Amino acid sequence: MLSRRSREPTDFSAEANSTHGTIWRLSQVRALTGKRLLQSDSGRKFQYMFGRQKPADAGNDASNKPASGLVSRLGAALGRTRGRLVQGLSRLLAGGAKIDDALLDQIEELLLSADVGVAVTTRIVEGIRSGVKKADGEAEDAVLRSLEKEMLAVLEPVATPLEIPRKLSRPFVVLVVGVNGTGKTTSIGKLAYRLRSEGRSVMLAAGDTFRAAAIEQLKSWGEQNQVDVVAQHTGADSASVVYDALHSATSSRIEVVIADTAGRLHTQIDLMEELKKVRRVVSKLDPEAPHEVLLVLDAGTGQNALAQAIQFHQAVGVSGLCITKLDGTAKGGVIFAIAESLGLPIRYIGVGEGVADLKEFDAHAFVQALLAG
Numbered sequence: 598m599l600s601r602r603s604r605e606p607t608d609f610s611a612e613a614n615s616t617h618g619t620i621w622r623l624s625q626v627r628a629l630t631g632k633r634l635l636q637s638d639s640g641r642k643f644q645y646m647f648g649r650q651k652p653a654d655a656g657n658d659a660s661n662k663p664a665s666g667l668v669s670r671l672g673a674a675l676g677r678t679r680g681r682l683v684q685g686l687s688r689l690l691a692g693g694a695k696i697d698d699a700l701l702d703q704i705e706e707l708l709l710s711a712d713v714g715v716a717v718t719t720r721i722v723e724g725i726r727s728g729v730k731k732a733d734g735e736a737e738d739a740v741l742r743s744l745e746k747e748m749l750a751v752l753e754p755v756a757t758p759l760e761i762p763r764k765l766s767r768p769f770v771v772l773v774v775g776v777n778g779t780g781k782t783t784s785i786g787k788l789a790y791r792l793r794s795e796g797r798s799v800m801l802a803a804g805d806t807f808r809a810a811a812i813e814q815l816k817s818w819g820e821q822n823q824v825d826v827v828a829q830h831t832g833a834d835s836a837s838v839v840y841d842a843l844h845s846a847t848s849s850r851i852e853v854v855i856a857d858t859a860g861r862l863h864t865q866i867d868l869m870e871e872l873k874k875v876r877r878v879v880s881k882l883d884p885e886a887p888h889e890v891l892l893v894l895d896a897g898t899g900q901n902a903l904a905q906a907i908q909f910h911q912a913v914g915v916s917g918l919c920i921t922k923l924d925g926t927a928k929g930g931v932i933f934a935i936a937e938s939l940g941l942p943i944r945y946i947g948v949g950e951g952v953a954d955l956k957e958f959d960a961h962a963f964v965q966a967l968l969a970g
């Protein structure tokens with residue numbers, strides 16, 4: 598299980614120069630990766646590679662009922678995906694259409710066109726088939742009810758919010774990773790805003806040192822949220838920037854450090870090696886850090902997002918996902934494929950470019966918003 602990441606002893610020596618001139622020699626460190634998990638399961642299907650999280654709030658009681666304001670805000674953002682799915686379904690079911698194999702085939706095509714993925718589509722269509730058989734009354738209602746049930750069954754187990762405990766003796770470190778352009782820096786800005794609104798103290802680390810613009814972008818989010826940003830010059834060692842931030846946050850008793858990282862490197866240095874080094878160096882200051890490795894995936898990239906998740910998880914052990922740009926795509930159904938295939942907790946979704954457009958992932962609100970009107 599990801600929440601209990603395997604720790605493997607790794608032999609290596611590494612050095613990182615912090616701005617204080619400290620040299621860190623790491624003779625034997627436990628690298629926090631899920632490699633063994635992946636290797637031992639290599640012959641199996643995706644969904645078993647990552648294990649499954651138990652639903653935090655499984656069940657259908659009243660506490661699962663999402664706030665109507667959230668549902669309508671999400672509904673507006675998910676308009677393009679909803680348009681494809683629900684309007685497509687309404688067309689198929691118009692005029693009391695008979696639910697037969699031909700219609701189920703068309704529903705299958707519709708789901709696939711929204712990037713829901715083959716496994717989940719098959720599961721949903723089978724659910725509809727048996728739901729409709731059992732139902733008496735309107736076929737359209739039976740289809741929608743089955744659809745909702747099956748969608749929730751896929752999403753609920755991964756709707757696990759990121760819990761940052763209060764009164765920690767050391768800062769909680771969130772390392773944000775992902776390929777370039779997925780929305781890492783923007784999501785960090787939005788997350789800082791969320792945490793500040795909850796009264797938490799936050800510090801940002803400009804770990805993407807490859808572009809001056811990346812550092813400036815993070816500084817601007819810091820200013821907007823009145824949050825300090827620890828940065829060095831372009832080309833500096835990313836691990837040393839994050840180390841400095843954690844060092845400084847610890848002495849200032851800051852609760853949360855969020856570290857940005859590069860999505861692409863322009864040199865021969867391998868991105869994954871750099872991220873591994875960040876992990877190692879940070880864990881010298883606090884063996885529990887980073888407490889969260891948040892992988893940012895762009896929903897618009899569809900099935901590519903799955904491949905990215907596997908690569909990052911193998912390298913640095915991902916503990917949560919943030920799925921962005923759900924507002925700009927008709928392929929938002931990919932969230933089902935991601936949930937089913939990876940079993941990784943989905944912490945947040947990005948539904949716009951504004952500071953308040955990062956939502957904690959709520960499976961019920963999401964499905965309701967998707968199927969509404």
Ligand SMILES: Nc1nc2c(ncn2[C@@H]2O[C@H](COP(=O)(O)OP(=O)(O)OP(=O)(O)O)[C@@H](O)[C@H]2O)c(=O)[nH]1
Binds near residue numbers: 775783805
């Ligand atoms: N519509 C929409 N745009 C988003 C969302 N999240 C990020 N973006 C936009 O996506 C673009 C890239 O975002 P960045 O945050 O710079 O992405 P990054 O992953 O940091 O990129 P690199 O630093 O190049 O690796 C920006 O124009 C953001 O405004 C979202 O949820 N919805």
Ligand SMILES: [Mg+2]
Binds near residue numbers: 781783805
């Ligand atoms: Mg960035």
